[in-house]
Amino acid sequence: MSQTNETTPAAAPASADARPGDTPQALARETDLARALAAATDRVPRVLSIAGTDPTGGAGLQADLKSFAAMGAYGMGVVTALVAQNTQGVRGVHTPPQSFLEEQLCSVSDDVEIDAVKIGMLGSADTVETVRRWLSDVRPPLVVFDPVMVASSGDRLLDDDAEAAVRGLVPLADLVTPNIPELAVLTGGAPARTWAEARRQAEDLAASAGVVVLLKGGHLEGEDANDAVVRADAITEVPGERIDTKNTHGTGCSLSSAMAALGAWGLTWEDALPRAKGWLTDALRAADALNVGRGHGPVDHGVRTRHLARPSSWAREQWDACADVRAASSQGRFVTRLAAGTLERARFEWYLAQDLLYLDEYARALASLAAVAPTRRAQAFWARASQECLEVEAALHLSHAREGSPEAAPMTRAYTDHLLAVSARGSYAELAAAVLPCFWLYQAVGEELAEAARPEHPYVDWLATYGTDEFRESTRVAIELTDEAAGHAGPEERSRMAAAFRRSMELERDFFDAPCDALLEPQPLPQR
Numbered sequence: 001m002s003q004t005n006e007t008t009p010a011a012a013p014a015s016a017d018a019r020p021g022d023t024p025q026a027l028a029r030e031t032d033l034a035r036a037l038a039a040a041t042d043r044v045p046r047v048l049s050i051a052g053t054d055p056t057g058g059a060g061l062q063a064d065l066k067s068f069a070a071m072g073a074y075g076m077g078v079v080t081a082l083v084a085q086n087t088q089g090v091r092g093v094h095t096p097p098q099s100f101l102e103e104q105l106c107s108v109s110d111d112v113e114i115d116a117v118k119i120g121m122l123g124s125a126d127t128v129e130t131v132r133r134w135l136s137d138v139r140p141p142l143v144v145f146d147p148v149m150v151a152s153s154g155d156r157l158l159d160d161d162a163e164a165a166v167r168g169l170v171p172l173a174d175l176v177t178p179n180i181p182e183l184a185v186l187t188g189g190a191p192a193r194t195w196a197e198a199r200r201q202a203e204d205l206a207a208s209a210g211v212v213v214l215l216k217g218g219h220l221e222g223e224d225a226n227d228a229v230v231r232a233d234a235i236t237e238v239p240g241e242r243i244d245t246k247n248t249h250g251t252g253c254s255l256s257s258a259m260a261a262l263g264a265w266g267l268t269w270e271d272a273l274p275r276a277k278g279w280l281t282d283a284l285r286a287a288d289a290l291n292v293g294r295g296h297g298p299v300d301h302g303v304r305t306r307h308l309a310r311p312s313s314w315a316r317e318q319w320d321a322c323a324d325v326r327a328a329s330s331q332g333r334f335v336t337r338l339a340a341g342t343l344e345r346a347r348f349e350w351y352l353a354q355d356l357l358y359l360d361e362y363a364r365a366l367a368s369l370a371a372v373a374p375t376r377r378a379q380a381f382w383a384r385a386s387q388e389c390l391e392v393e394a395a396l397h398l399s400h401a402r403e404g405s406p407e408a409a410p411m412t413r414a415y416t417d418h419l420l421a422v423s424a425r426g427s428y429a430e431l432a433a434a435v436l437p438c439f440w441l442y443q444a445v446g447e448e449l450a451e452a453a454r455p456e457h458p459y460v461d462w463l464a465t466y467g468t469d470e471f472r473e474s475t476r477v478a479i480e481l482t483d484e485a486a487g488h489a490g491p492e493e494r495s496r497m498a499a500a501f502r503r504s505m506e507l508e509r510d511f512f513d514a515p516c517d518a519l520l521e522p523q524p525l526p527q528r
């Protein structure tokens with residue numbers, strides 16, 4: 001699906017006073033982001049979340065504050081309900097007295113100029129009424145309403161008798177962000193099963209409540225997770241890839257909070273959605289690597305700011321952006337069975353034989369890299385790596401692998417073809433980026449495997465090799481040299497480097513997985 005805007009073009013605010021919720025007709029014909037940004041404030045927006053809590057930090061107020069921070073806004077929070085929940089479910093809800101909620105709300109609005117409000121879990125009809133009264137008094141410039149009803153665990157977060165009150169609050173919002181079941185409740189229909197049905201409901205809601213609707217496709221089935229900004233007379237669809245993860249807790253809270261923050265920066269909803277969604281998709285990709293809780297874990301809100309905690313590194317940014325591939329590699333069948341010592345010897349030997357074929361070509365790629373290296377240090381390092389690859393690795397593999405010379409499997413060929421193509425057509429920097437995953441992912445997976453290297457493990461000597469200080473040091477230098485190359489590359493070359501790096505990461509992952517799918521001929525065990 002491409003990004004479409006079927007009837008009226010998305011418009012940027014005409015002036016600093018214009019709000020993203022204004023209709024396109026009322027806005028000047030300013031369609032480009034540059035103008036939107038020109039209209040935007042230079043001042044850091046102060047954004048308030050009115051929401052319930054999640055002590056494990058994945059959803060609710062805690063997720064909202066992380067999302068505001070990720071969008072560079074100043075976050076504030078008023079608690080509607082204290083929720084005892086974790087990644088597995090909700091254990092209890094404690095609702096403070098309404099007078100205390102009002103006191104929290106007024107503490108903020110009496111002192112701070114609020115640029116945008118995001119409303120999340122309200123819980124009860126009384127709470128809806130308290131918030132409605134406060135909104136009518138204070139009239140914040142921008143209101144995003146996420147009509148939270150049910151958590152991903154299936155637990156209800158809104159009293160049944162509060163649904164009508166929630167429907168009544170929708171017209172006070174500029175943007176409402178229901179998921180598919182919530183959209184059905186707001187429109188009085190059945191939950192949509194297709195994108196077309198969902199669009200129709202969102203259009204109805206936009207027209208009847210005079211509000212902009214952020215339609216979210218997370219609950220639909222299929223390979224896409226598309227979203228859209230739906231106005232009564234225009235729809236802007238933003239396509240999205242569905243990330244294969246169970247860790248989606250708090251996605252709705254996070255998306256609506258990011259939208260509130262971007263709206264407060266002065267972006268139109270149409271300009272804000274691809275940005276918020278791009279960030280959330282990265283956060284979803286990195287979710288499995290977070291390892292928080294045993295149920296539906298949170299997304300990684302800090303995925304784009306983690307570099308602040310580490311020395312700046314182009315390679316590290318690429319590594320972080322490939323968190324999904326890393327998680328799939330270390331949680332894949334081959335690595336988990338290898339660690340557990342349950343991988344059949346035939347499959348292990350098949351893997352080693354393919355690895356040996358791969359390493360022949362990998363050594364050539366390293367030698368090519370040495371040939372075009374811009375410094376003596378780089379030339380010596382890559383040349384040494386090529387030689388070690390042939391000598392040390394081959395010796396170790398030969399001691400384990402089967403006799404004979406097998407054919408390269410399609411996966412092996414795909415990987416070596418990729419290296420060959422980058423060697424032939426790419427620059428030094430691109431080739432450095434393409435060879436790096438074989439050092440880095442191998443070292444990362446190897447360190448996990450080295451922990452499994454108990455004396456009785458069937459492949460103990462092989463496992464121990466990859467956790468060594470020498471291998472760690474080689475990886476460190478390979479990262480450093482690739483960073484050096486990225487430092488000299490322009491933006492276009494860096495983006496080709498990123499593509500080559502990611503492709504190699506994916507091929508590493510597939511290479512790890514291939515032995516478990518390989519059709520093996522029964523063969524006698526090798527003589528040692």
Ligand SMILES: Nc1ncnc2c1ncn2[C@@H]1O[C@H](COP(=O)(O)OP(=O)(O)O)[C@@H](O)[C@H]1O
Pocket residue numbers: 178179180216217218219225226227240241242243244245248250251252253255277280281284
């Ligand atoms: N598995 C997924 N992969 C990619 N995006 C997803 C996935 N699940 C949800 N999303 C996105 O997360 C956001 C929240 O969506 P949704 O799950 O529909 O709402 P909620 O979290 O409120 O139930 C949307 O942008 C949606 O497209």
Ligand SMILES: Cc1ncc(COP(=O)(O)OP(=O)(O)O)c(N)n1
Pocket residue numbers: 051052053054059060061083120121148150151152153157248249250251252253254
């Ligand atoms: C306190 C609180 N508020 C909202 C939710 C629901 O969060 P949401 O973003 O809809 O994510 P899922 O839980 O549906 O993934 C919550 N759990 N707690």
